Amino acid sequence: MAFQTQNPYTSETLNHFNPLNLSDIKNHITKAHQRFLKSKLKNPKHREEKMRGLAELLKQNKTKLAKQITLEMGKPIAEAVAEIEKCAWVCEFYAKNASSLLTTKTIKTDAKQSYVLKEPIGVILAIMPWNYPFWQVFRVIAPNLMLGNSVLIKHAPNVLGCGEMIQKLVEDAGFESHSVTHLIVEVDQIKKIINHNLIKGVTLTGSTKAGSIVASQAGKAIKKSVLELGGNNALVVFEDADLDKAAEICVKARFQNTGQSCIAGKRLLVHNTIYDKFLEKIKIHIQNLNIGNPLDETIDISVLARKDIAENLKSQLDKSVEMGAKIILGGQQDNTFFEPTLVENVSVDMPIFNEETFSPLLAVTSFKTEEEAIQLINHSNYGLGVSLFTKDNSKYKRLIPQIEDGAVFVNSLVKSDPRLPFGGTKHSGYGRELGHEGILEFANIKTVYIQ
Template sequence: MSILSINPVNGETIKTYQEDSEALIHQKIEEVHQSWLSYKETDFKSRAKLLLQVSKLLIERKDQLAKLMALEMGKPLKDGVAEVLKCASVCEYYAKNGTKFLSDQMVKTSASKSYVSFQPIGVVLAIMPWNFPFWQVFRFLAPALMAGNCGVLKHSSGVTGCAVEIEKVIEDAGFPANVFKTLICSSKAIPKVIENPHIKAVTLTGSTEAGKKVAEQAGRLIKKTVLELGGSDPYLVLEDADLEKAAKICANARLINNGQSCIAAKRFIVVKSVAEKFTKLFKAEMESKKIGDPFHEDTDLGPMARAELRDELHQQVLKSIEQGAKCILGGEMPRMEGKHAYYPPTILTHVEKGVLAYDEEIFGPVAALIIAKDTADAIRIANDTNFGLGAAVFTENPELAEDIARNKLAAGSCFVNEGVKSDPALPFGGINQSGYGRELGMFGIHEFVNIKTVYMK
């Protein structure tokens, strides 16, 4: 079987990869396990030094890797460079902070000596999506390697070239051979990979449905999972918000990665008294974005990652309109030559409960504007979802903002007067149908270690 990497700008095949046989997959896992048996004995200083070398290589190769992302999934070059630099920063973060996070923690008890130790658990399987083909991997890989674990990656088939380059960066940085391997295979191979006795845990970023399947498969074998799944992030715009600032941030938050992000803003819940003015400002910001070739420096939005994803998105828009939503911007297939995956920034208004854009995640450059009667109603609407990944609130009242963010919004991350984003120092993850577990920060590195009690009398 073959795996194709296809250019979403023109539909042409970039490269064909031979899919790993089942035997080769398990051979790779065996090689990673054997490497782990010695790698787990390395000290924090050695691991940190290697991670810093990875960071250095990523910075050196940022332009090359950004071009690969532009080619394989349509990310504009400037966004690709930013993604690679963020990967470098997470490697540096764990190199500098990993020792502190993983050092023994002394606990006073009736014992003569008692403490908590953090021990590596072995080989972690990462199942990763195409939308941030480097960042999604490194936010798992940097803490895993710092903790003394090793990893195997099942990346999205469309970004196989990115997966191969990640393995090369780890190798070139001087890590021991086989601490990290890419499995070139389809999703059909995942159950057998999870069953391999050397796989000790699984981390997945993807759809809620994919998360359910992986959780079920791993759960039967009592293997730890961390799931970062879908989101329908609400952005609340209250009556005292700086509307010009809010409109700009909201547009950028909706269109980040062409809207193909779990934490991209999805639902814009605006208090009625400022809805008309905000809508006008927001529309102006959305339509100012330039769609074009991801290789052009002035492009804001490239194509979506695949034509079928664009087609599914358009059907969601049409269904929402059929259910009563109004389209005030975009919503039509662009007339461009060739087999492309472009879709314009789109705004839907009159979005109410029962309309697809209210109830489901829309993974693309489509914004759903929802009118709330007041602040309390805006909070109610924000929490009226099965998801719970990120949320944001815009208001000039800091006390109110903090109370809403801390106590009222049901989400893993709540931001005030800023778009939701991930930071190496802060835990990242969701609740409800958006998943469980955390990545990044101290909490992220503790997900895949044996938190061991040692008690001496």
Template sequence: MAIATVNPTTGEVVKTFEALSTVEIQQKIEAAHSRFLQYRSVPLEQRARWLSEAANILERERDRFGELITLEMGKPLKAAIAEVEKSASVCRFYAEQAAEFLADVPIQTQAASSFVRYQPLGVILAVMPWNFPFWQVFRFAAPALMAGNVGLLKHASNVPQCAVAIEEVFVRAGFPAGAFQTLLVGADKVAMIVEDDRVKAATLTGSEPAGASLAAIAGKHIKKVVLELGGSDPFIVMPSADLDQAVKTAVAARMLNSGQSCIAAKRFIVADAIADQFLDRLVEQYKALKVGDPLLPETEIGPLATPGILQDLDQQVQTSIQQGAKVLIGGEPLRDRPGNFYTPTILTDIPKGCIAEYDEFFGPVALVFRVPDLDSAIARANDSPFGLGASAWTQDETERERLIEEIESGSVFINAMVKSDVKLPFGGIKRSGFGRELGREGIHEFVNIKTIWVQ
């Protein structure tokens, strides 16, 4: 499998890397295991200083790292720089909060003393995606390292320079050699790494098939995994909604990362009473979107990350049209320039049985469904194999409470766009995965929650 930077804006091969050999992988696993035996005893205060310095490096060099992200996977530069800043924020959060999150928890029992202690597991493998190449890694690494674990990163093969740069950030911040290492390897090496007895757990953010494969391997060897997989998030708009704000947010929520986000709004479920108004305004705003070179400040939508993603998305759109869906705008790749560009697209009148009902569309394509009432909106939202996030728009308090209670997803945002926040647990249910990242819950995923009883 090629490990290379291929500029998605131009198709140019920028830099190639030699994949690690089996011997080199084994050496890195041994380096991680040996380091863990010492690192687990490093005081929290020292880990926090190193992690705070990692945040300083990210903030100081956010423009350079942002340009690297844009070069490798194509998101607009402004969004790439914001991603680096958010990565710094998760480092600061856990540097400041880990001592509280990992403190012994006393429990009153019949013992003279009983409490819960949190201890690290060891070497953790992170299999990470290309769409947020810095953020996804740092939101794993910050809590894992603060908890006393060490990390191995198998990053997506189209963002190798980001992977190397992230390891360098931790080294420059002062973390000892072996505490965090990048493995430039193809997906075919993941099983071997997970099966190694020195690797104690794994986390994966990515596609449903990749998650299922990792979970199967880890399950065979009885190892803990955290999975954050696909999503087909609903964006529900009821008649009482602030329509101007809902439409504005709908565009931002769908076009996040040029549409390449698990938590991007993908299925727009709109009450019949306001559907025509919503669609008219949505089409108007889609027409105004600026697609182009992601390094230019005015660009709102860059290229898709790879030619394969572009082809898959177009195939989904064309199949949906053949099955009866109606195109309001877009519906094809941009053919007047090089690169992996797809026109902002809106599909509506989607019939039963169409692939657009259940598939995840990973790109700038909005799927619009009309519903008569709240009951139908909730039923439509839940009629999905995924359950990552949901956004719902209403000013009615009864509707709000029903949406919060009845939507099947890892998060529900009322009158706001779904996003991750360092203070809140993040993850999904159903085929969107299991386990949580971020918040207090995130740092507890890869620790031994040890019960202590002293008589």
């Protein structure tokens, strides 16, 4: 059955793509492996120039690439341009730092010589999401290409045009054929790909349900997996915070990419002594968001990527309202559009508190003490990241060790940075992308002992 991409703003059909048959898939895997065999013994320095060239191609073509993102999944065009620029950044980071990150480490033991090598392992399958259709892919391929691995991309069905562009960019930058291969495949073919003897690792960014399925398949095949899954990050505003700055950051943290981000701040926890004052500031920022055509450079919010995403949020919101939540702003759905929504009186048993809301909805809960704040933060099956807003250094130093998430950002929204490891705990997944840790996830850490 052919895949069809569709503009979520106009409902216009963009393109049709035919899935590969099993024979073609196996052929691509074999060629990716053959490319790996030629590449694996080369020093990362041999790939630095190509990786810098890839960064330049991204920057030179950012307008065209960003428009493809916007057409296929509805991201506001200004944010789409920023996404491409960030992809160039991660390429530049690993071009500059891969050689030092992968350097041989000498360890003093009772041997004449002992050291640790970091070597590529082979062909990696990357199962990618639609919400950041370039950035999610580039944070996988940049470190793995510099390491020497080959990457197969299984992209989301609604952004297949982005997948095609990514493969061409890598080839145009001078990387060998099948360094990165975009595989257009049916979901039921993924298990066969994972089980192929030449696939050495699997990384997935997506829902917790998809992660559980892929992890079980990879585990059964005894293959390394890295999972970056859902989240319902907390934004925690204490009474001593800079309220104007915190309000601006919290609204950006929740509503960027029209709320379609695993690391978006979805639960706003506010100290009871500043609750009313802070909520008024939040309301003003939300009301000032520009809504419209995602190709308009001035807008902040547009449609969601698919109608079912909007319908799922409506269901979560309706159930929460039945349980006592109160809508302050928004709450209405029209096809793929959902109004920016602010909801208070939210308790821990409500769907909009304990589930991931992958849409423009901010759920507000008050707290009285630090202990209660920590309980609310950790009252989640997810664990991607938390934002703390406070001017008190001793407070955040006291609280950070008590937080179960993979990241804590103080007076900032949670974000990914090529220089820092990124990943979560609990149902948000395991393993790390980016930074030093990211380039080692699919490396063979080889001990050499010479007596």
